[in-house]
Amino acid sequence: IGLLRDMGTVPLLYPPHNVQGFEAYAYKFIADTKYYPPKTGVSKFGKGIFAKYPNGTSYHDKTGKTKFSPFQILTPVFEIIDIGSLSAVMYNLHSEINRAKTIDIVINAWLRGEYNRSAVTPLIQLVQDPTNRPASLMVYPVAPPTNLTALVGFIRIVQNWDTVLSQAIPSKAKGIDFVISDSVKQYTFT
Numbered sequence: 280i281g282l283l284r285d286m287g288t289v290p291l292l293y294p295p296h297n298v299q300g301f302e303a304y305a306y307k308f309i310a311d312t313k314y315y316p317p318k319t320g321v322s323k324f325g326k327g328i329f330a331k332y333p334n335g336t337s338y339h340d341k342t343g344k345t346k347f348s349p350f351q352i353l354t355p356v357f358e359i360i361d362i363g364s365l366s367a368v369m370y371n372l373h374s375e376i377n378r379a380k381t382i383d384i385v386i387n388a389w390l391r392g393e394y395n396r397s398a399v400t401p402l403i404q405l406v407q408d409p410t411n412r413p414a415s416l417m418v419y420p421v422a423p424p425t426n427l428t429a430l431v432g433f434i435r436i437v438q439n440w441d442t443v444l445s446q447a448i449p450s451k452a453k454g455i456d457f458v459i460s461d462s463v464k465q466y467t468f469t
Contacts, residue, residue, distance in 0.1 A: 282446055284405075284414070285361035285437040288421070289372060291430060292328075292353040294343045302327055305357060305369065314362075320369035328355045330374030331406070340371045348379045350386060354433065364437070366407045372435065377403050378416060382433065385420050389430045394420065401461035405437065413440040413459055413466045444468045 292301055306326055309315045322329045322337040330340040343353040354373040359365070372378040381400045388396030397419045405414045417436040422429055444457045445468065457468040 282438070282443050283436055284439050284442065285359055285364040285367075285435075287359035287364075287435055288357045288432060289354045289418075289435050290357060290432040292343070292355070294341060294351065294353055298328065298341055298353060301355075305355070309368070315365070315368070319365050322369075326369075328353050328369050328371050330371045340374055343371065343373060345374060345376075345379060347376045348373065348383055350379075350383060352382075354382060356435070361437075364405075364407045367405070370406050372416070375403070377401050381416065381418050385418050385433065386430065389420055394422065394427065396420065402440070402459070402464045402466070405439075408439075413464065414438060415440065440466070441468055 290301060292298055305320065309319050320326065322339075324337060324339050327339040328341070329337045331337055340353060343351045345351075350373070352373055353371050356364075356367045356370045356372060359368060373382050377400045381398045384398040385396055397417060399418075400416045402413045402415065404411060408414070415438055417438070419434040419436075420430055421432040421434055423431055440459050444459070447457070448455055455469070459466050459468075
C-alpha cells in the first residue's frame with residue numbers, strides 16, 4: 280500500500296549489555312547528522328531510550344521489562360525519513376503492548392527459522408501524533424549480510440489510515456464511507 284507516513288530502522292538491544300553504548304552512538308549520530316535538529320531524541324528526563332507511562336509521561340527505559348512479553352528487549356526508533364516523526368526517535372517500540380506483540384510475532388517466527396516473516400500492528404496511536412489518528416506499524420526483520428540468521432533489528436513502516444483512505448477514491452466521488460476497525464477500535468471516514 281502506498282502513501283507511507285514514515286520508515287526507519289529499529290535496532291534490537293538486549294539490556295543492560297549494549298544500552299549505554301547504543302545511546303552514546305545514537306546521540307553522536309544525531310549530533311553529526313544535519314538532518315536531525317538539536318534536541319532530537321531528548322525527552323523531559325534528558326537523553327536516553329524512552330517509554331511512556333499510561334498518563335503519557337516519558338521515562339528512561341533501561342531494562343526493556345514489560346508485563347506482556349517474554350522478551351526483555353529494547354527496540355528504539357532510530358533513523359527515520361519523516362521529519363514530522365522526530366518525537367518518536369529513541370522511543371522503545373517494545374514498551375507498548377500492541378507494538379510489542381507485533382515485534383514478538385516476528386521474533387518468534389525468526390526463532391522457528393522463518394527469517395522473512397513480517398507483522399502488522401492493530402490500530403494504534405502514534406507517539407508523534409497529538410490527535411487520535413488510526414495508524415499501523417509494519418515490522419520487518421533485519422539481519423547483517425554476513426550472518427543471515429542473526430536478528431539485529433527491524434525496519435518499521437508507518438501508515439496513517441486516514442491519509443491512505445482519503446487518497447483511495449477520486450475527489451469527485453460522493454457518499455462513500457470507509458470503516459476501518461480491529462477488535463477494539465473503529466473509525467469511519469467519509
